[in-house]
Amino acid sequence: MAKEKKPRRPKAETPRGFRDYFGAEVTERAEMLRAITGVYHRYGFDPLETSAVETLEALGKFLPDVDRPNEGVFAWRDEDESWMALRYDLTAPLARVYAEHQLHLPTPYRRYAVGPVWRNEKPGPGRFRQFYQCDADTVGAASPAADAEICAMLADALEAAGIARGDYVIRINNRKVLNGVMEVVGLLDPADPEAGEAARGVVLRAIDKLDRLGEAGVRALLGEGRKDESGDFTKGAGLAPEQINRIMSFVGASKTVDKMLIDTQAHFENKGSGGTEHFRTLRDAGDLYARRKLGISSDVSQARNYMMTEILHGLVEGSQVGEDGVQELETIAQLLDAQGYADRALIDPSVVRGLGYYTGPVFEAELTFEITDEEGRRRQFGSVAGGGRYDDLVMRFTGQRTPGTGVSIGVDRLLAALREVRRGTAQAEGPVLVTVMEKDRLAEYQAMTAELRAAGLRAEMFLGGGNMAKQLKYADRRGSPVAIIEGSEERARGVVQLKDLALGARLAAEIETNEEWKAQPAQMEAPRAGLVEAVKAMIARGA
């Protein structure tokens, strides 16, 4: 046994990988989530808040996301020896709830959920073991209309949160189309869907690396294999060139369509130049383009989705599952078009994240504006939400297949994006500070504070010890817009002094000449009876 030690003071710190959120960090997130869930509510989704703790068997031991196979959960034994654990996402609890309460829930069941989840993984910079998720799912609806609804709702939610239209796009792909391509190239036999799973896994992992390795790297991984910069060799899927070409045509279809689209526009703008290569699609897209006289961006998107399904039909020809998948994408595109979302929702087979996990359509919301990253490079902000269709949500519990589709917003990612968007415009609102000049007049200062609060202003009386300089320093730290001072002399005259601290800070930083200083006095006197109005006017002046 270890020797007994003298009791020592506990360390004041969170466990590794956990953190606290202060002030505006909390309110900004709460406001964003309120805006988003307001949209979810309007779409008929009901809130669900499940227990943070689940039985380990209800969670399952592993995360379903193939991207992170080593992630674990925080688990411990209850007094009766049964294992319990903190939820690692909001989907596993939804499955448990739906299996448990199915008879008492409407079908389809639309629900949203917001809250922290916990992952027992190695913490790193910016990588925490507790973080927020914000999910919306429809359980029990097999219709692509449910997928389309999720995409439209996601677009509305992003706008409600503060992302402008034009600054985001919802990209949509379909696992079934990839399965169709796999079938056509001989990697999937519909009569024996288990066979070749390992080979398909290699293909999936290869195309998931498109962003990082580029087209040539993925081609190498689909073929013989790839030697990386360190000289290590990764064995490939060993596919033949035609197989590789078809898979790459699927993954690269977006680029093809972009080129076709440019050709199409050129064709109609310059009457005939370029574009003959894809004549049939061109003509059809052109018809659409000419026929519907909506805004150009919406029209281009419609044409784009139309062209895309043409290409995909060609790639999966002969595969029933593939045809079904393309048909679903067409339906989703049509429904989104009918609701006016065609300019923001694009069919895009380069969306590969999640293709291993989901069983049908997959969605990703990408922010298209540029930011400067840590290394000073300009790049697109990127993905802030993802989701898709899964059909075995509750099967683990009930043995029955239950269709479901949903989306999860990356709360911290989206918050970071909003901070980029608002950079410099938002300021946490500090309280008006009522200073304490005379300790035996607390009741009067307190009454002033109460008056300000009753008028809806955020206000504090100084509760610490210290002279006026210390109190004004406190006001500065609190970001107070105004400080109020009343000494015996002011009280005798029935007035108070108001210091415009926001202006004081700006004056010090901006104003150059004495005349400007005088024109914008940072301190003024107001009648005690007009306190609230004077403070409101001073704050308005600074806003």
Place this chain on the structure above:
Amino acid sequence: MAKEKKPRRPKAETPRGFRDYFGAEVTERAEMLRAITGVYHRYGFDPLETSAVETLEALGKFLPDVDRPNEGVFAWRDEDESWMALRYDLTAPLARVYAEHQLHLPTPYRRYAVGPVWRNEKPGPGRFRQFYQCDADTVGAASPAADAEICAMLADALEAAGIARGDYVIRINNRKVLNGVMEVVGLLDPADPEAGEAARGVVLRAIDKLDRLGEAGVRALLGEGRKDESGDFTKGAGLAPEQINRIMSFVGASKTVDKMLIDTQAHFENKGSGGTEHFRTLRDAGDLYARRKLGISSDVSQARNYMMTEILHGLVEGSQVGEDGVQELETIAQLLDAQGYADRALIDPSVVRGLGYYTGPVFEAELTFEITDEEGRRRQFGSVAGGGRYDDLVMRFTGQRTPGTGVSIGVDRLLAALREVRRGTAQAEGPVLVTVMEKDRLAEYQAMTAELRAAGLRAEMFLGGGNMAKQLKYADRRGSPVAIIEGSEERARGVVQLKDLALGARLAAEIETNEEWKAQPAQMEAPRAGLVEAVKAMIARGA
């Protein structure tokens, strides 16, 4: 080792003592907490959201609340063998945060926190192992003004949540006054404050049972001991009758004042009848009563607090700590009076809950309206919040005494109270249902749904399978106010059918005659182009 079993399906259930919250349960709580934290924000309090997981040493192993000595925490070991645990309240994390970030936080630091906490205790009916707390604390302010502010803020928060003025009262006591009484009766020696702690513990536990055992029971426990109904004997504190009398005078001071108050009123209303017994106080209270010509209830409260401090001064005479305590109560009462809270904030020595834990003033918010309990008896709703002053919040970490004061609202209790208050008036708002008559017209139904949503209405298109009867049943389960029906016939005529489901339900329940049925048609036709207006009008008719 156990034999290997066939894999079985996991059970779809929460661990023992945990639960889920659905729909309105989530939104009602969120709205209540939003109203409350809005008040906290106006008072200058900043939100703090700490990690749900703390190191076990930062939490300490036991709860500080003497009422529940056996409660534990949910704890487990991290990979590096260090212990971590779920927080059991929001105060221990505040202590850790303040010790950790003191230099970067304003002093005084006003913070509020809202979130779940976890207790590893035996679950029972209505007793869960995860529940919400909502706390506000001021750290680093020794002034009774900080305590007064907490009491005023608590009153405002209750009103913001929906408790009417007159339906609640904030009761205030002070541990120091009890300590003064203990000193006067010889149970506490200021020169040796540790001595006699066990005996004082017996006294504290005895007076904590006042509600349950009544005055005679507590007197027995302060004296020789008490035999309960089963015949079991609990040994008493063994105090002499004078000692017991003084302690009971302290605990019962509220009743004494109530009697004096009635006497006082009688004295002034009937010119001289009754009340001579407490003449000095009576006269003083009477002066106050006559001098300040405010509303009667406020005036009575002022008089009441005034009388109370008179009595308490008498009980602690000769004890410095006791005098300090009474002085603090007087200051708090004056400050609350200056802010207009005297009618809702009462000094009340019968508040004993928390006296063992806190070091100075303690507060309790009590709802005074009556409810019918499980056994059909009428009783006051009772306590929904409590708090007080503690002076060793961060000492465990830093070795320094740091004054703090705060309050915790019992979230589930207050929610239950609000449900009582609103009984029958609030209804969860179900979505308008756009039914699907023709499967190949989804895009048009979806567009209708989008129009309704864009107009701010909560709306859904039916996403499940089934005929019109099934769809209307779904609408019923969802609490939909209106269902919209459009078949080919309607489409040809450019109209839609609107079913007033809310009215339908009321009609079936209330309306007796055929004429009334006809006057209030539960179904009507509207032009497709006027869909939004027609739905809004129908909902307004039902509201």
